[in-house]
Amino acid sequence: MTSQRVLFLSVIGFMTLVLAFYLVVGVMDA
Amino acid sequence: MTKHSALRDNALTLTFLGIFVATLVGQAIAGWHQYNGDQLAHGESTYTFLRYLGSSSFGADVAENWQSEFLQFSMFIFLSVLFVQRGSTESKPPGEEGRETDEEQKVGRHADANSPLWARAGGLRTAVYSNSLLIVMTFFWLFSWLVQSVDGWRVFNDEQQSHDQPELGYGSYLTGSDFWNRSLQNWQSEMLAVASVLIFTVFLRQRGSEQSKPVGEAHAATGVSG
Numbered sequence: 001m002t003s004q005r006v007l008f009l010s011v012i013g014f015m016t017l018v019l020a021f022y023l024v025v026g027v028m029d030a
Numbered sequence: 031m032t033k034h035s036a037l038r039d040n041a042l043t044l045t046f047l048g049i050f051v052a053t054l055v056g057q058a059i060a061g062w063h064q065y066n067g068d069q070l071a072h073g074e075s076t077y078t079f080l081r082y083l084g085s086s087s088f089g090a091d092v093a094e095n096w097q098s099e100f101l102q103f104s105m106f107i108f109l110s111v112l113f114v115q116r117g118s119t120e121s122k123p124p125g126e127e128g129r130e131t132d133e134e135q136k137v138g139r140h141a142d143a144n145s146p147l148w149a150r151a152g153g154l155r156t157a158v159y160s161n162s163l164l165i166v167m168t169f170f171w172l173f174s175w176l177v178q179s180v181d182g183w184r185v186f187n188d189e190q191q192s193h194d195q196p197e198l199g200y201g202s203y204l205t206g207s208d209f210w211n212r213s214l215q216n217w218q219s220e221m222l223a224v225a226s227v228l229i230f231t232v233f234l235r236q237r238g239s240e241q242s243k244p245v246g247e248a249h250a251a252t253g254v255s256g
Contacts, residue, residue: 004039004040021089022086
């Protein structure tokens with residue numbers, strides 16, 4: 001895999017994980 | 031041939047990601063202090079730093095700004111298909127409005143040897159791939175906006191509680207002023223930023239920047255950068 005592809009997937013993966021985490025946080029707080 | 035190194039090839043993205051991490055850490059530290067200050071003022075218990083990182087307060091603040099950025103890019107990507115700004119680096123030249131022909135877009139049988147597979151495949155795959163940038167940006171906009179709404183709702187109700195005010199249901203929060211104030215205050219700044227970069231790049235230059243025309247390029251030249 002090229003370094004560009006690794007970077008691309010890392011950014012998408014990171015953003016998805018962060019958002020999923022804070023969605024769960026908000027739902028659990030409720 | 032120029033020498034390739036992964037670091038140099040990705041320097042622009044990596045630099046922005048580095049600054050992103052540094053500013054996010056700064057936001058977390060400042061937000062933690064502010065949060066604990068508010069808690070103490072209300073005679074309530076404080077959070078450890080780790081507990082604050084896992085709080086809806088921090089989540090809402092992060093998601094609120096993310097959503098507006100992804101909305102900005104989604105709208106810029108979509109509206110720049112339809113409209114032009116003569117003279118701007120951020121626009122196609124006048125006359126090229128619209129989705130353009132398959133030949134211009136190297137789609138289907140017009141694809142060349144280096145075209146991505148899905149540009150060549152035709153059918154649903156090419157249709158999806160033809161809009162993939164807008165689809166992914168819009169996905170992240172809606173996802174962050176959802177997280178802002180849920181976490182912001184929790185923060186709102188915590189504040190209501192500490193002021194002995196009634197809590198709101200999620201539906202009422204979505205139609206209420208806190209949610210829309212948080213959303214719109216970020217949207218307005220994004221729209222102004224895009225409008226200004228569109229018109230500023232007609233007349234202003236930054237030598238060496240991809241975001242600018244060459245210094246000696248004519249004001250009327252559209253979509254030229256370097």
